[in-house]
Amino acid sequence: MTGWLTPRNAFVVALLAILALVPVYAALGGNYFVMSLFTRIVILAMAAVSLNLIMGFGGMVSFGHAAYLGIGGYVVGILAKEGVNSGFLQWPLALALSALFALAVGALSLRTRGVYFIMITLAFAQMVYYVAIGLDRYGGDDGMTIYKRSQFGDLISLSNRTAFYYLSLVLLLATVYLVWRIVNSRFGLAIQGARSNDRRMRAIGFPTYRYKLVCFVIAGTLCGLAGALLANHTDFISPAIMHWTRSGDLIVMAVLGGMGTVFGPVIGAVALLSFEEALPVLIRVSASPLVGGETAARVAEYWQIVLGPIYLLVVLFARGGIDGMLGGVRRG
Amino acid sequence: MADALLEIDRLTRRFGGVVASDSISLDVPKGELHAIIGPNGAGKTTLIGQLAGEIAPDAGRIRFEGGDITGLPTYRRSQLGLARSFQITSLFLDFTALDNVALAVQAHAGHSFHFWRDARTQAALREPARRALERVGLVSRADMLVSKLSHGEHRQLEIAMALATSPRMLLLDEPMAGMGPDESARMVKILRELKRELTILLIEHDMEAVFALADRITVLVYGRIIASGTPEAIRSNDEVRQAYLGEQEQRNA
Numbered sequence: 212m213t214g215w216l217t218p219r220n221a222f223v224v225a226l227l228a229i230l231a232l233v234p235v236y237a238a239l240g241g242n243y244f245v246m247s248l249f250t251r252i253v254i255l256a257m258a259a260v261s262l263n264l265i266m267g268f269g270g271m272v273s274f275g276h277a278a279y280l281g282i283g284g285y286v287v288g289i290l291a292k293e294g295v296n297s298g299f300l301q302w303p304l305a306l307a308l309s310a311l312f313a314l315a316v317g318a319l320s321l322r323t324r325g326v327y328f329i330m331i332t333l334a335f336a337q338m339v340y341y342v343a344i345g346l347d348r349y350g351g352d353d354g355m356t357i358y359k360r361s362q363f364g365d366l367i368s369l370s371n372r373t374a375f376y377y378l379s380l381v382l383l384l385a386t387v388y389l390v391w392r393i394v395n396s397r398f399g400l401a402i403q404g405a406r407s408n409d410r411r412m413r414a415i416g417f418p419t420y421r422y423k424l425v426c427f428v429i430a431g432t433l434c435g436l437a438g439a440l441l442a443n444h445t446d447f448i449s450p451a452i453m454h455w456t457r458s459g460d461l462i463v464m465a466v467l468g469g470m471g472t473v474f475g476p477v478i479g480a481v482a483l484l485s486f487e488e489a490l491p492v493l494i495r496v497s498a499s500p501l502v503g504g505e506t507a508a509r510v511a512e513y514w515q516i517v518l519g520p521i522y523l524l525v526v527l528f529a530r531g532g533i534d535g536m537l538g539g540v541r542r543g
Numbered sequence: 544m545a546d547a548l549l550e551i552d553r554l555t556r557r558f559g560g561v562v563a564s565d566s567i568s569l570d571v572p573k574g575e576l577h578a579i580i581g582p583n584g585a586g587k588t589t590l591i592g593q594l595a596g597e598i599a600p601d602a603g604r605i606r607f608e609g610g611d612i613t614g615l616p617t618y619r620r621s622q623l624g625l626a627r628s629f630q631i632t633s634l635f636l637d638f639t640a641l642d643n644v645a646l647a648v649q650a651h652a653g654h655s656f657h658f659w660r661d662a663r664t665q666a667a668l669r670e671p672a673r674r675a676l677e678r679v680g681l682v683s684r685a686d687m688l689v690s691k692l693s694h695g696e697h698r699q700l701e702i703a704m705a706l707a708t709s710p711r712m713l714l715l716d717e718p719m720a721g722m723g724p725d726e727s728a729r730m731v732k733i734l735r736e737l738k739r740e741l742t743i744l745l746i747e748h749d750m751e752a753v754f755a756l757a758d759r760i761t762v763l764v765y766g767r768i769i770a771s772g773t774p775e776a777i778r779s780n781d782e783v784r785q786a787y788l789g790e791q792e793q794r795n796a
Contacts, residue, residue: 397649397657397668404646407635414595414629415708416621416650425656 219537223474226481230380234373246372247444248488253379254440256480257386259464260473261433264390266462267470268399269426270406274329275316275336276461279309279431281343281453283438288448289349291357298361298369302439309435310428312339317427321420336458343450354449361443369443379440383477386433391473393429402426467525469534478533486521490514547606548573548712548742549594549625554603556589563589564600565766571712576734576743578753581763582786587746588630590763591716594744595627596620608711622651624711628701630720630746634689640700641685644672647707675707676700679733695726702733712742719749731755754778762786 230253237246258280265271286305295301312335320331344352360369369375393399404412405419412419442448451457460483468479491511499507529536547570556564563586571577579587592598594605596617605613612620635643645668649655652667662668676682679699684692689700698718705713718734719727731752737743738756747753753760754774761771762783770780777783 393658395661395663396659397655397662397665399658400642400646400649400662401655404635404638407637408633410597411629411633411635411704412646412650413617414597414621414627414633415647415704416618417655418616418618422655 217538219534222537223478226478227384230481234376238373243372246376248484250372250376250379250444251441252480252484253376253383254437254444255461255464255484256477257379257383257440258434258437259461259468259476259480260383260386260390261430261437262461263465263470263473263476264393264433265427265430266465267475268394268406269402269423271321271423271427272329272462273332273427273430274455274458274462275332275334276430276434277453277455277457278312278316278336278339279434280438280441280457281339281450282309282312283435283440284442284448284452285343285346285349285438286435287361287439287442288355288357289346291359291361292349292355296359296362298363301361302436305435305439306432309438310432313428313431314424316431317424321423321427333455333458336453336455340450340453340455343453350449352450354447354451357442357446357448360446361439375444379444382436382440386436387473387477389433394473398422398425463522465532467522467532469532471531472534475532475534482533486518487514490517546572548608549744550604550606551594552604552606554590554593554600554605556586556593556598556600558589562766564593564603566603567763567766567768569761569768569771571742571744573742575758576738576745576756578745578747578757578760579763580747580750580753580760584765585763586766587763588716589766591627591714591744591746594620594714595625618650621708621710624709625714626705626708626710626712627714628705628716628718630716632694632697632701634697634700634704636688636690638689639686640676640681640689640692640696640703641669641672643689643700644675644703644707645669647704648672648675651708671709672707675703678706678736679703680729695722695729698722698726698730699733702730702737706737710741712744713737715743715745715747717746717748719747719752727752 230249233246233249237243258276262273262276265273283305286308287301290301290304316332316335320328323331349355367374367378369378401417401422404417405423409419438452441452464479464483465476466479467483468477469475491514494514494517495507495511498510502510525532549571551567551569554564554567555562567590579590581587589598593600596615600613604611607623607625612623635646648668648671649662673682673685676685679702681696681699681703684696689697692700702718719730722730727749734743734756745753745757757774759772760774760777762769762777764786769786770777770783
């Protein structure tokens with residue numbers, strides 16, 4: 212790859228600059244909705260990056276990745292309800308339980324392939340979803356409010372929205388860096404080899420199952436961290452955090468942004484979630500001179516009709532997602 | 544046989560009513576290039592599959608260097624030094640040629656639970672991989688994506704990957720399949736080089752190549768060994784001529 216300053220890298224740098232400047236913009240304009248939106252985007256981007264480690268690089272299409280968001284979130288929520296507010300306890304436990312769940316799910320599902328793998332990961336996620344619904348003490352179907360965010364002593368106050376945003380951003384970037392190191396390490400090459408040709412990997416002497424299982428656990432653990440962040444961000448936890456459509460969203464983020472690179476899912480998360488917010492507004496504003504304000508507002512409710520074809524175009528014409536369209540270096 | 548590297552003892556495998564391996568017994572001594580020939584459907588690839596550990600035999604034992612490997616998984620056999628190439632090219636198409644071979648080196652360089660250092664800059668993996676590419680004459684293609692290489696180059700890369708696992712024995716499943724005469728000639732040259740250091744079990748349809756290379760030949764028909772011996776003995780064996788060679792000569796005529 213000659214020259215570092217490609218259009219793609221310029222785009223990535225610009226995106227990072229925007230992400231870094233969101234709180235400044237919010238403070239200047241007093242627009243805290245944007246800040247809240249971007250906190251959500253950053254956290255879900257982290258989940259999408261973790262999913263892409265197994266999906267894009269390991270070829271393991273998990274349709275239950277939101278379960279780890281739920282596990283991470285519920286650990287924070289339940290402990291808060293029971294009066295344990297220390298983040299030093301909550302977060303490691305959130306990671307540990309996510310890892311444990313990933314180990315159990317992976318150990319069973321990695322014995323299957325293709326559609327069966329997708330269905331088994333979905334089934335496990337649905338199990339956790341219904342367990343959460345059954346937790347009457349913790350709000351059951353309706354969920355519950357988290358009255359106190361995770362406490363980290365004098366280190367950082369998560370109640371400070373700017374501090375919380377930057378913490379999320381730093382953790383996202385750390386996740387991207389970690390995944391990038393993993394993907395290019397011996398372990399990462401073994402994982403990508405197994406995606407490319409599992410049979411051949413075994414023939415040249417790799418016990419592929421082991422490597423895939425460890426990879427599955429790493430991805431689940433990272434997503435559990437995103438779950439702990441998400442619960443703190445919304446001050447609320449309900450089974451909806453791990454509804455199967457959320458797992459679908461994470462897949463869409465990775466595919467839309469580009470599965471071939473570590474950073475692709477970040478682009479996908481920003482694109483998907485900002486489209487969701489911006490499209491209804493765009494439709495309303497551009498349609499109202501033509502059909503009048505009231506009709507335009509009603510038309511805007513069908514913004515997904517516009518979003519659908521955009522996905523289709525990206526999937527059909529840009530195999531590497533948005534990142535691929537920009538010329539992002541594949542695999543790595 | 545005391546110095547046999549690979550001992551196959553009454554290996555049997557059925558698929559439904561078809562007996563693909565019918566009590567096959569065969570010893571391959573160290574240093575020998577042993578060819579297995581036979582018409583299509585004779586069970587050659589099934590035999591390799593059992594030796595490599597991808598197909599479980601119904602009965603019989605396989606011993607490698609004196610140890611029973613019949614129940615071992617594929618990757619363990621590879622680690623013991625039994626390397627195979629595939630009849631239908633089986634590579635990592637979205638990797639470069641060098642990456643492909645380096646993975647094979649990595650498989651035999653301890654476990655791969657290393658999560659941090661860039662594997663593509665590690666001389667311990669790249670140098671042996673480059674040497675394996677040199678041995679099969681592919682080093683000029685090292686940094687090309689495998690999906691961009693020709694069929695003949697794929698076959699050479701197959702061998703390089705098997706070599707990179709520093710094997711004690713090669714199981715080659717039709718390395719010349721689909722090759723033109725020039726490519727075949729190059730492959731014969733490569734195999735003749737390898738034969739000096741390695742024990743090889745070769746399955747091949749190209750009779751010219753087989754008779755040029757093999758120390759001993761075994762003829763398989765309907766899953767059974769009908770003859771086994773030196774190339775001269777096989778060439779003059781009546782049963783073999785009838786079952787196989789004659790048929791092919793007629794076809795070639």
